[in-house]
Amino acid sequence: MRSESVERLPDINLVDPELYSSGDPFAQWQWLRANAPVYWHPPADLPGFWVLTRYEDVRTAYQDSETFSSANGILLRPADHGDDPxxxxxxxLTDPPRHRQLRGLVDNWFSLRSVRALESEMRDVTRHVIDEALAGETCDFVADIAARVPLYVICSMMGVPRSDWDYLLKLTSEAFGAGDPMTQRFAHLNILGYFEELQAAKAANPADDLVSVLATASVDGTPLTPDDIILNCDNLLVGGTENTRIAAAGGMLAFLEHPEQWRMLSQDPDLLPSAVEEVLRWTSTATHIMRTAVKPTTIHGKTIEVGDRVTFWLPSANRDDAVFENPDEFDVRRKPNRHLALGFGEHFCLGSVLARAELRILYAELLRRSIRVELAGSPAKLTSIVVNGPEHLPVRLTPAAD
Ligand code: HEM
Structure with missing residues (x-):
């Protein structure tokens, strides 16, 4: 059953970044789901676009890659920024058949079997990160724990020398942090510059890692160009770190706000896999994903023309009460939990198995060592229309008394 419609039309503005740091996007999404499931968001700072907020509509559109293309970008972008490079x-940012060819090059690295083989290294990395965080009186769960585990893991998979991991941690924090746009841009250029050198080194001297795979790969008999390799490395680094960082920290915050759920987990660690699914649904860190219509189509009577941008609002789909019972409750035992936090269809998250393992191992380590996590300040949320969740989460970690 879909919930009663909210009578009053709230001011709909999904592209104000402040909405996600200090406002209530859920009120707007709830109204849209009930009253305007295919909503034309008028142009403002960004060109106009369609908004899909219901679970079934998002899932159906996700499956139709012949109508909805990724090649013009998957995030809303101001018109004066030009096309996504x-x-x-x-x-x-590719459609079939090239998308499948590119994905085929790296898919194996992210399979269940490959991730299983990585688990003991992931556990070591996680222990090391937690030990360092325990050494201080307080820490920022985002920067000191949640950001570091996925960054170190993807660096290891990509063949980034260990001595450079903290350099890339610094660059990714600057590129995606709250700093000024110049610092962000400069850091991002440095990331691209780093991969330019690394891919050249791997092409000359390939090893058993992801950058070597890309640096020596061909599609349709044509080697990938250095630019293609660099951009794909960037895609893997960003994909591998940003969402996992926010989901891990957002999940921790959810546990701090629902201590009975953490207690339940500590009493029954077999609940960890379903708890991780609930963390993914609850945090839904990818706020929107965009497609461009390459064929005209109609959804709920609204005509979508060729060239129209269509956006999927994943946190909204994951709180749709037509699909989830008590969607606004955080419940680590939730089953079924077919959330869309990792996307769906052709472009379903390449790192889904890895992300799930990283979250599970992180919470498992905190539970196994009975580390008490308490808030040590006010959490701050990200000011962004792309990803949502904690930007800072000050905590105090206390090891269990021996
Ligand atoms: C909690 C963590 C994560 C979340 C919430 C998340 C979310 C998503 C979503 C929603 C998509 C679909 C994009 C679309 O539909 O266009 C996606 C794709 C992708 N993700 Fe993740 N992701 C996470 C972790 C990771 C990790 C650890 C990696 C590791 C490399 C990764 C790499 C990618 C890549 C490369 C794609 C593009 C796949 C394609 O287009 O075929 N992600 N992710």
């Missing part, structure tokens, strides 16, 4: 080149 990765368009038609990176895994995330």
């Amino acid at each position: 990765g368009g038609g080149r990176t895994l995330a």
